[in-house]
Amino acid sequence: MSSQKWNVALLQMDIAIGEPERNFAKLESLLEEAVNHTVKPDVIVIPEMWNTGYALDQIHELADRNGERTQALLSAFSVKHGVNIIGGSIAEKKSEDILNTIYAFDREGKVVADYSKIHLFRLMDEEKYLKEGSRVGQFELDGVSAGMMICYDIRFPELARKLALGGAQLLFVPAEWPNPRLHHWRTLLMARAIENQMFVISCNRVGISGTTEFFGHSMVIDPWGEVLAEGDGTEQIIRAEIDLGLVAEVRSRIPIFEDRRPTLY
Numbered sequence: 001m002s003s004q005k006w007n008v009a010l011l012q013m014d015i016a017i018g019e020p021e022r023n024f025a026k027l028e029s030l031l032e033e034a035v036n037h038t039v040k041p042d043v044i045v046i047p048e049m050w051n052t053g054y055a056l057d058q059i060h061e062l063a064d065r066n067g068e069r070t071q072a073l074l075s076a077f078s079v080k081h082g083v084n085i086i087g088g089s090i091a092e093k094k095s096e097d098i099l100n101t102i103y104a105f106d107r108e109g110k111v112v113a114d115y116s117k118i119h120l121f122r123l124m125d126e127e128k129y130l131k132e133g134s135r136v137g138q139f140e141l142d143g144v145s146a147g148m149m150i151c152y153d154i155r156f157p158e159l160a161r162k163l164a165l166g167g168a169q170l171l172f173v174p175a176e177w178p179n180p181r182l183h184h185w186r187t188l189l190m191a192r193a194i195e196n197q198m199f200v201i202s203c204n205r206v207g208i209s210g211t212t213e214f215f216g217h218s219m220v221i222d223p224w225g226e227v228l229a230e231g232d233g234t235e236q237i238i239r240a241e242i243d244l245g246l247v248a249e250v251r252s253r254i255p256i257f258e259d260r261r262p263t264l265y
């Protein structure tokens with residue numbers, strides 16, 4: 001178990017629906033702001049579908065083919081600044097399918113993992129336009145085991161538990177989680193952190209798309225369930241320092257992974 005400390009920076013941005021050019025420009029300026037700070041981030045996290053927003057009726061024209069444009073930008077940025085990046089998620093075109101995909105970059109600019117959202121959100125018609133992913137998002141960053149989930153995925157505790165059982169000490173959650181479900185968002189994120197005794201690092205968008213309002217409240221939660229940082233409803237960068245040694249400490253204090261009874265449930 002590592003006693004590493006990481007500084008995390010969450011880019012809680014507004015997203016212009018159906019306007020990748022504006023969104024790329026916005027992201028580039030927020031990335032610069034994130035690294036031009038007295039505390040240099042070790043990992044930067046970006047919200048869900050930041051390239052297009054939920055422009056589902058135009059998504060075939062707007063999605064990033066094989067994530068190439070996104071990878072070019074984020075890979076060059078991570079290597080230039082020696083920073084890990086959880087690249088939001090993007091609308092990605094693969095062959096004729098559209099997926100909601102996260103690319104994770106290490107400090108050398110290498111794509112170390114990708115994950116496509118496996119639970120599509122029917123309330124926003126995702127299943128009519130997007131193809132669901134077919135595997136979980138477990139990977140390593142700076143030698144630390146981590147997991148990725150996207151937005152609606154946090155309603156499925158089995159997924160977070162599978163990642164924790166696979167060794168994950170942190171969970172990254174890019175999202176576009178709207179009003180009026182702030183209470184669900186905060187409670188579910190805290191529950192995933194407490195029940196799995198891991199850090200939960202979530203990045204939600206802000207702004208209004210049509211009649212849907214996104215409330216931000218990106219959160220960094222420690223394995224004890226304490227909120228280390230939380231955004232408000234404005235565009236901003238949320239920063240926190242996390243001590244990865246806390247995962248082992250909490251897991252030894254209340255040893256839920258030893259006390260589980262998987263033969264009974």
Ligand SMILES: O=C(O)CCC(=O)C(=O)O
Binds near residue numbers: 153177
């Ligand atoms: O589960 C929710 O309430 C919100 C989920 C969502 O907006 C999404 O997955 O895009």
